[in-house]
Amino acid sequence: MSQKQSRNLSKLKPLAFMPLDNFHIVPIFGIEPDLIKLSAKKIAVDREDIKRSTVLNALANKLGFKRGFSGYLDAYENELLPFMNEHQLFTYQDLITPRLPGFGATNNFKHKRQDISERIFYSDHLIPEKIFTGYNFDYDQYFFDGILTLSLDIDCEKYGLKNLYQIQDSSNVDRALIDPDLDVVINNGEKTTRKLIDVVIGSEVICICAGFNLLGDQLVKPRKADSVFELYYSDMSLKEKELFHYNKKMELFVKRINELNIGWVEVIPFNNNLVFLKGENGAYDFIFKDQRDQEFKHQLYLPYLKRADIPKFDDEYHFKRWFYFEFKGNRKLQCHLAETQHYLSGGTIGNYPGIDELLKKSLYKEYNNTLTDLRTSIELNGFHRVELKNGKNLLISDLITISDFRDFLGENPQYVKGRVDLTKPQGMLDNLDSVNEDNDINLPVSLTWYDVMAFISWFNRKHKVETRLVTLEEYLEISPFKQAVDIYAGWTKDSITGPLIKINSDGSFSRRYAKEEPVYTYNLAFYDKGGEKIVGHPPYMEERSFQELLLKYESIEYTAKHNLKFMKSTVFGEWLLEKTCIRSDTLTSFYGDNYVLRSQPPLHSSGKYKGMKIGFRLCCELHN
Structure with missing residues (x-):
């Protein structure tokens, strides 16, 4: 394996983080012994100190190895290395982040490691056999700049396409399904061509992005559950209408990535807490249970306030810490359910309180048990x-x-x-x-x-x-x-005491003076x-x-x-x-x-x- 080659450990960056008891956090650099030792050395301690041997044992147990660090060392030589050779897992590579820039892939089509971990370890679904991460998918080659290409560089009438993007219209998808491999001429000065299916997918990136997640089965194999879109509406009838078209557009994307068979990684479980992702040419990545993408920052309000200066009623720190260290579940799914419930129960954008408040509400029974009763019997003067x-x-x-x-x-x-x-x-x-x-x-x-x-x-x-x-x-x-x-909707206020001015549809001006307003x-x-x-x-x-x-x-x-x-x-x-x-x-x-x-x-x-x-x-x- 290439990780055995000479390397400067001091320059390695963490791949992920692992929370331990007492709010300690361990950066994870890899699964080899010297990298496990490096993780123990780099631990972020909260208030209580912790022995290095304790950290090593906790790390080994968290990764699913029995008998602590010594058990891990035995299993590494006798079980883990043979397992990796058997499955041809030879070279560590990031198999989650898209490595070919373009088409906004690095922002729009990207999973988080933690989301993959919690889909695998905290889900009602079975562990998938494959996941589409798009790590080596050339989005530029297939779907680049689709909306502009459709509206500016294609003779849409010639190919039976509509050149105006609309969420509630999937007629271009229907056209692409009839003749997906039709070569479409792109009039961008180079006279290149692109498959009709790719042109249409590229033009529907807005809808597809809403479904680029692991909440449903749209990006995994085998596919047993429906697609799930991160869409939140107060108008449920509108949501139902639009979801019909979102699903059709997502299905076209899934059809294409299945045909091309690029960007998929195999999921190979090693034990109950550790799975490997396998890419091409012996490349591998790994995901572990209770994985975190970022280190938790205990001092939320620096440089303005120290944690000791925050009164107990402000539970932002307490909630964030609880959600990071103690909540056992799929956080992305929990956020999705909380957002959905807000609008289902009559909430609006106007009274949207923020995701933390929605999560507290959705997790009230679990979270409320961790809070201190702040009520009092003291009568305060004044x-x-x-x-x-x-x-x-x-x-x-x-x-x-x-x-x-x-x-x-x-x-x-x-x-x-x-x-x-x-x-x-x-x-x-x-x-x-x-x-x-x-x-x-x-x-x-x-x-x-x-x-x-x-x-x-x-x-x-x-x-x-x-x-x-x-x-x-x-x-x-x-x-x-x-x-x-x-009262100011549609009006411009010249000054605090001056009139309100509004331009009418015929170009004339209307004025309202202070005496017409509340005082x-x-x-x-x-x-x-x-x-x-x-x-x-x-x-x-x-x-x-x-x-x-x-x-x-x-x-x-x-x-x-x-x-x-x-x-x-x-x-x-x-x-x-x-x-x-x-x-x-x-x-x-x-x-x-x-x-x-x-x-x-x-x-x-x-x-x-x-x-x-x-x-x-x-x-x-x-x-x-």
Whole structure:
């Protein structure tokens, strides 16, 4: 085998990663003894140390060998090498990544190693005999640039083809099935020809990409299950209509790759945890159980926050870690099912919460058992009890003030120092002094999401409680305001106070003035270093100069509900638990639309660049 040849181990890159207990991660370089030893040497340790001998034994067991590393060494010489010789597995090669560029193959037609592993080891399907990876398939030769070729370089009428691409039309597929080997002249200056079936497949790449996966059996042999497409609709009748055409186009692609018999790899199991992929001329690759494509990053929020600065309610780290280390299943399939269920249950693009939230929902029973109960019996000063419609009892604070945040800064000098270092290089974080220089320190503070996390973590340690941010659903229930209609649809706003202008179909202009709109409150103003007020939003300037401008309250007006004060302001927002914010008196997103969950602001911003301030309030759930 070529891997026995002389090589520089220090320059090898991991092929994959293997999770171990206690959240350790081992990079996998190969299955030979010296490469297994290299993996043990390169282990990424979380918090607890681990002996090298323990790592070697764990690696061997994870790869399906009995009696630890010594058992692996015996099996390597007496079982694994003879097995590889018997099946003519001589030279390691990547048999998954397309090696011939073109036709967008490296982006569109590419499996992930982890997806192949979980299809093999965590699937209701039997292990396939072959998988199409396209590792040596010349997409340029057969399907290159199909949509443009069809519309620009072919006399479509001559060959009975339609030259306009439509998802809900598969008549070109029908034509290709009648005479697939017909030579079609490509008028690109070279007068080349291409098979009719290849022309049509190339023009249908958009639909075929949606089916280039291992969720169904479209790319495996033997083929026993239907094709599965990664398509997500709220309109189920439309999805059904389009799937008819997607299936026809995918079937044409499968027919062609079966005929050409290029790009397929054999799947040869060695044991219950390790399988080999066999290519041409003795080339082999391998896949193992519980394989990962990437190393898990425990510090999700560096350089802004250390893991210790993240309060327990923010379970992004906890979920990602659980899903990476502990979930036993087919992750791609789980994502597909979660996305599908979102739309089947009436979800839309507008209220799409992100794949992590959908996964948590779909895996609620499994995942929820890993969470700590954050409810409390402590009554906190300055918090108001609110009973929600769903029966939950919350303690909710008023908006956290500049004074509150200064208390935090006074007790956390190291955080202040670290934050200054992050603010210096090109304004990675907003300068908080410039947005919190109001004379009245009892006004709401304006912070980035990272600062809010650090404050809550400190507050919780100090008061021995687990407070959190309010969710969007909770906020909409407790707010005294109603969500505004998007009155700007189709209109251009000249300025904050000027008219709205719309171009009509006949070329004329329509105007709407402020008196025709809901009354919005713009109660902030910019000031330059000399204290001069700037009218409107400042002109574009370099980041350092912009950070020196002050953004201050002009006037303050509150409205109360549940004894909680809410600022009446169009340009004041509140951070929500979903890592987004909501404008106070319009209940719209950071960007002014109604898609609050989808329209997330930059987490390193206090809202200043949009002429906004973003504050927050705390809450915690009481034991019933």
